[in-house]
Amino acid sequence: MNPQQLFDLFATTGTFSSCSPLGAGLINDTFVVQTKEVTAPDYLLQRINHRIFQNVAMMQENIFRVTSHLRTKLEQRGDNTDRKVLTMIPTKDGQLFYFDGDSYWRFMLFIPDTISVEDVTETSAYDAGRAFGQFQMDLSDLQGEPLGETIPNFHNMEFRLQQFFDAVVNDPVKRAKNVVDLIDEIEKRAYDLCLPERLYREGKLQKRINHCDTKVNNMLFDKDGKFLCVIDLDTVMPGFVLSDIGDFIRTAANTGAEDDENLDNVSLNMSIFKAYTKGYLETATFLTPLEKSLLPFGGRLLTYMQTVRFLTDYINGDIYYKTKHPEHNLQRTKAQFKLLQSIEKHIDEMNAFIALCK
Ligand code: ADP
Ligand code: GN1
Ligand code: MG
Secondary structure, three states: OOHHHHHHHEOOOOOEEEEEEOOOOOOOEEEEEEEOOOOOOOEEEEEEOOOOOOOHHHHHHHHHHHHHHHHHHHHHOOOOOOOOOOOEEOEOOOOOOEEOOOOEEEEEEOOOOEEOOOOOOHHHHHHHHHHHHHHHHHHOOOOOOOOOOOOOOOOOHHHHHHHHHHHHHHOOOOOHHHHHHHHHHHHHHHHHHOHHHHHHHOOOOOOEEEOOOOOHHHEEEEOOOOEEEEOOHHHOEEEOOHHHHHHHHHHHOEOOOOOOOOHHHOOEOHHHHHHHHHHHHHHOOOOOHHHHHOHHHHHHHHHHHHHHHHHHHHHHOOOOOOOOOOOHHHHHHHHHHHHHHHHHHHHHHHHHHHHHOO
16 A cells, blocks of 8 residues: 555545655654645654564554553643654544555654654753653553553563573574574573562562663654653553663663674763663652662663574574664674673662662
């Protein structure tokens, strides 16, 4: 189905003008659709990766509930409801997505005059921390059934390790022999990094609604670099608060890129970690003492989990993430592992910082 036909199927306004690819996401295909009239909004069109999100209806329903609830909270605070939360555009007959027999499509309002970045300043990290604390706080009183798990066991470390060990045993494209040392490094840490699952079973750690993909390009900033809006709500679901701080540290507090070829570029940026955590603790006032003390562990956990996930995909023959070349998942794994080692070197310093925060 072409973009013009899709544009006409959804409850859009204005006249279709153009459609071009956007963003650096590794899962969905994202496009910006421009309209001819200056008075009509532009739109974001996405082809949902339904091999990964197998229950698109549940996911879209989750996002609808979340965005409606966040909009109400913004209204109550007298804040901007057009730019600080995503707006879903239904089809003309009121559906939250359209299936054309092959692909699943959705429309959202394009939020203009924004930037999405891979690097943040201390000020924007602090703002992002406040915003994610507020995001979790705002969603803490969402009524009704718990949100569905759009990807079951998404941030369950035990499950991710099971997938990893299955990949190593099956070794479908005979790549395991290339990564023996990395497999060993992962195994060595496996027990320690499954701590949250054990704490959950013991009733000591709880699940709350989390974004579960807080990498820095899943946030929009305004042209002055001020935090505006949390986007990419596909994985908003119950999880440990460690997920959201963890993915932010993994991406924004990395002095290099997620897939940096030059491992010398990669290390933990302590000042970004501190700025984010300071902001987060100001708004996430619901944290238990245990959750608070585990926040640095969250950075370690999510970086480890991403190392495991990229290496699993490499061993499986690149079936999950979009890749730009055959060794891309291995390059990502190495860069994530380098970051993990840097976080491990800084963990005492991170813990000491948290202990001093109110
Ligand atoms: P993916 O699931 O593939 O990561 P995202 O939902 O994160 O897709 O969107 C990809 C990129 O598109 C984002 O990083 C951001 O730059 C841009 N983007 C997404 N939603 C909007 C929006 N509503 N307004 C403006 N830009 C957006
Ligand atoms: C994916 O969709 P995107 O690019 O924002 C992935 C995250 C990973 C991330 C690694 C649904 O996020 O879990 O952390 O890539 N999303 C899904 O960059 O698997
Ligand atoms: Mg994204």
